[in-house]
Amino acid sequence: MSSVPTAKCKRCRAIRPETLFSDKGGLCVYCKADDAEALPAPSTPEEVVEESNELSAAEKARAELALRFLTRKRLLPFVERFNPDYQAGWVHKDVCKRLEDFSKAVVEKKSPRLMLFMPPRHGKSTLASVAFPAWHMGRNPEHEFISCSYSGSLAMGFSRKVRQLLREPTYKTAFSTRLDPDSQSAEAWLTTSGGGFVAAGVGGGITGKGAHVLVIDDPVKNREDAESQNNRDSNWDWYTSTAYTRLAPGGGILVILTRWHDDDLAGRLLKATTEGGDEWEVVRYPAIAEEVEQFRESGEALHPERYDIPSLTRIQKAVGPRDWSALYQQNPVADDGDYFSRNMILYYDPEDIDQECMKFYCAWDLAIGKRDRNDYTVGIVVGVDEDDQLYIVDLVRGRFDGLEIVEQILDLYETWKPSIIGIEKGHIEMALGPLLEKRVRERGLYEAYFKDLKTGRRDKEARARAIQGRMQQGMVYLPRDALFTGPLVAELLRFPNGIHDDQVDALAWVGLMMTEFATYRAPVIHEPSWRDKLEVHVKESSMRQRSAMSA
Structure with missing residues (x-):
C-alpha cells in the first residue's frame, strides 16, 4: 500500500494528509477554519450530535469538524x-x-x-x-x-x-x-x-x-x-x-x-x-x-x-453570619476594626420587634455612575422605638444613573413612609433636585419631607462619631439574616481604611439626624454662681433707684 503524502501544520504542529491543507500557507483546514471561522459553530456540542443523526456520511464528517472547531475555540463547549x-x-x-x-x-x-x-x-x-x-x-x-x-x-x-x-x-x-x-x-x-x-x-x-x-x-x-x-x-x-x-x-x-x-x-x-x-x-x-x-x-x-x-x-x-458572609457571599469580615469594633455590632430578629411603635428615618449617600469604578449610592432606613433604640430595617445599595436614584429614593419612601428623608447636600443633590421635585408631583408623594444634610468641614470620621457613640452604648441593631447585613458589617469593621465606605456614610448621616432631631429634654437647672447673683443684685438696685427717682 502506497503511503499518503503528509504535511505538518505550522500552527497546531499536527502531521496530517496533504489533502487537509487548502493552500500553501502551511495551515491545515482546522486551523484555517479557526482563523476565518468558515465552519458553522453551533451553540452546543449536543446540538451538533442531534443534527447529525440524519446526515449523510459527508455531512457527518463536516459536523464532526465543526464540533472539533467549537471545542478548540471555546472553553464551555470543551467542558461539555x-x-x-x-x-x-x-x-x-x-x-x-x-x-x-x-x-x-x-x-x-x-x-x-x-x-x-x-x-x-x-x-x-x-x-x-x-x-x-x-x-x-x-x-x-x-x-x-x-x-x-x-x-x-x-x-x-x-x-x-x-x-x-x-x-x-x-x-x-x-x-x-x-x-x-x-x-x-x-x-x-x-x-x-x-x-x-x-x-x-x-x-x-x-x-x-x-x-x-x-x-x-x-x-x-x-x-x-x-x-x-x-x-x-x-x-x-x-x-x-x-x-x-x-x-x-x-x-x-x-x-x-x-x-x-x-x-x-x-x-x-x-x-x-x-x-x-x-x-x-x-x-x-x-x-x-x-x-x-x-x-x-x-x-x-x-x-x-x-x-x-x-x-x-x-x-x-x-453556618452562622460570619462564615456565611465569608464562604458564601465572598465578603469576609475583619476580626476587629479601628473605628467600629465587633462587640459594638448587635443583631435583632425581625419577629422580635414591634414596627408599629417605631418612627422611621431615611438617609441617602449619593453617587452617580454605573461603572465598576464608581462609588455606590446607598439609602438606609432605620426605625427608632420609644427607648431611642435604633433598628436598621432596610438598605439599598447600587450603582445608578440619575433617574434611577430618584426612583429608588421615592420607592424606599413609599415602602417605609419615613418622617424625614435626609439627602447629602452637594452637586449631585443639586443636579437631581428638579427631577426629584417633578417625580414627587407625578407620583403624588406630597407628604414626603426632605432634609439637606450638610457636611460642613467635617470629614467622614467626624461625621461618623454620632453613630459610633450610639453603637458603643448598645443602641443600634442590625437584622440578623438580611442580605445587606454581611456587607454592612464588613464595611463597618474596615472603616475608615476600606475600599468602599458608602454604607457607613449613610449610617453616619442617620446618626447626625438622630442627634439633630433628638427628643426635647428640659434643661438642667444649675445653682446660680456668684456672677449670676451679682448681676441680679445690680439689676434689682438699678430698678429701685429708677423707681425712687420717678416717685
Missing part, C-alpha cells in the same frame, strides 16, 4: 464535550468567558492577573483547575502550568484529571498536544512540545520550575488554617518569594478561591494593589446577589439549578 451531563449556569458561562480572555492575554504576554471568588461546591475547580489547563495547553502545547492548592495531594488530583483529558481520543481529534511518554507522573509531566504541568501544595517546592500560567486554587483548607496568623504569613511569603518568581515574562496568575478571612492571600493581594502592586481583575460571585447584577436581580441564587434560595437559606442559618 467531555462531560455531556454538565449543567452550566450563567455563572459558568461567565467564568469560561473570563478564562478565555485570560488565556488570550497570556498568549499575548500581557501578564494578566485574575481573581475569581466563588462559594463552595459551585464548580470553580472543575473549570479553572481541570478544564482550563487542558484547553489552554491544547491551543498552546509549549506552555507550562504550575497548579497549587492547600495540599499537594489535591493539586496532584487536578494534575491527574488534566493529564487524563490529554489522553482522551476525543481530545486528540481536536488538539495536536501530546504527552511526553517519558514524563507522566502526577507531580510533574511534560508535553512533546516542551510544555508541562507541575502540581504542588501551597508552600511546597516549585523552585527550578517555570510557568506561563500559575493557578492557585483554594490555598486555605479550613477555618483553623484561616485563623492562624502564622499560616497566613507563610502563604504570603511563599507567594512572594517562590510562586511569583516562577512566572515566565508576560505570564498570568489565576487565583480562584472561597474567601475565609479578610487577611487571606486574596485580601493581601488586594491590599498590595492599593500600594502599587499588580492590578487584578477581581470577580466576586456571592451565593445570593446583594444588588442588581449583570445577569441576575438582587436576592437571586448564583446557580439555582444546584442550590436554590431555600437551600441557601438553610445553609445560612447552619
Whole structure:
C-alpha cells in the first residue's frame, strides 16, 4: 500500500494528509477554519450530535469538524464535550468567558492577573483547575502550568484529571498536544512540545520550575488554617518569594478561591494593589446577589439549578453570619476594626420587634455612575422605638444613573413612609433636585419631607462619631439574616481604611439626624454662681433707684 503524502501544520504542529491543507500557507483546514471561522459553530456540542443523526456520511464528517472547531475555540463547549451531563449556569458561562480572555492575554504576554471568588461546591475547580489547563495547553502545547492548592495531594488530583483529558481520543481529534511518554507522573509531566504541568501544595517546592500560567486554587483548607496568623504569613511569603518568581515574562496568575478571612492571600493581594502592586481583575460571585447584577436581580441564587434560595437559606442559618458572609457571599469580615469594633455590632430578629411603635428615618449617600469604578449610592432606613433604640430595617445599595436614584429614593419612601428623608447636600443633590421635585408631583408623594444634610468641614470620621457613640452604648441593631447585613458589617469593621465606605456614610448621616432631631429634654437647672447673683443684685438696685427717682 502506497503511503499518503503528509504535511505538518505550522500552527497546531499536527502531521496530517496533504489533502487537509487548502493552500500553501502551511495551515491545515482546522486551523484555517479557526482563523476565518468558515465552519458553522453551533451553540452546543449536543446540538451538533442531534443534527447529525440524519446526515449523510459527508455531512457527518463536516459536523464532526465543526464540533472539533467549537471545542478548540471555546472553553464551555470543551467542558461539555467531555462531560455531556454538565449543567452550566450563567455563572459558568461567565467564568469560561473570563478564562478565555485570560488565556488570550497570556498568549499575548500581557501578564494578566485574575481573581475569581466563588462559594463552595459551585464548580470553580472543575473549570479553572481541570478544564482550563487542558484547553489552554491544547491551543498552546509549549506552555507550562504550575497548579497549587492547600495540599499537594489535591493539586496532584487536578494534575491527574488534566493529564487524563490529554489522553482522551476525543481530545486528540481536536488538539495536536501530546504527552511526553517519558514524563507522566502526577507531580510533574511534560508535553512533546516542551510544555508541562507541575502540581504542588501551597508552600511546597516549585523552585527550578517555570510557568506561563500559575493557578492557585483554594490555598486555605479550613477555618483553623484561616485563623492562624502564622499560616497566613507563610502563604504570603511563599507567594512572594517562590510562586511569583516562577512566572515566565508576560505570564498570568489565576487565583480562584472561597474567601475565609479578610487577611487571606486574596485580601493581601488586594491590599498590595492599593500600594502599587499588580492590578487584578477581581470577580466576586456571592451565593445570593446583594444588588442588581449583570445577569441576575438582587436576592437571586448564583446557580439555582444546584442550590436554590431555600437551600441557601438553610445553609445560612447552619453556618452562622460570619462564615456565611465569608464562604458564601465572598465578603469576609475583619476580626476587629479601628473605628467600629465587633462587640459594638448587635443583631435583632425581625419577629422580635414591634414596627408599629417605631418612627422611621431615611438617609441617602449619593453617587452617580454605573461603572465598576464608581462609588455606590446607598439609602438606609432605620426605625427608632420609644427607648431611642435604633433598628436598621432596610438598605439599598447600587450603582445608578440619575433617574434611577430618584426612583429608588421615592420607592424606599413609599415602602417605609419615613418622617424625614435626609439627602447629602452637594452637586449631585443639586443636579437631581428638579427631577426629584417633578417625580414627587407625578407620583403624588406630597407628604414626603426632605432634609439637606450638610457636611460642613467635617470629614467622614467626624461625621461618623454620632453613630459610633450610639453603637458603643448598645443602641443600634442590625437584622440578623438580611442580605445587606454581611456587607454592612464588613464595611463597618474596615472603616475608615476600606475600599468602599458608602454604607457607613449613610449610617453616619442617620446618626447626625438622630442627634439633630433628638427628643426635647428640659434643661438642667444649675445653682446660680456668684456672677449670676451679682448681676441680679445690680439689676434689682438699678430698678429701685429708677423707681425712687420717678416717685
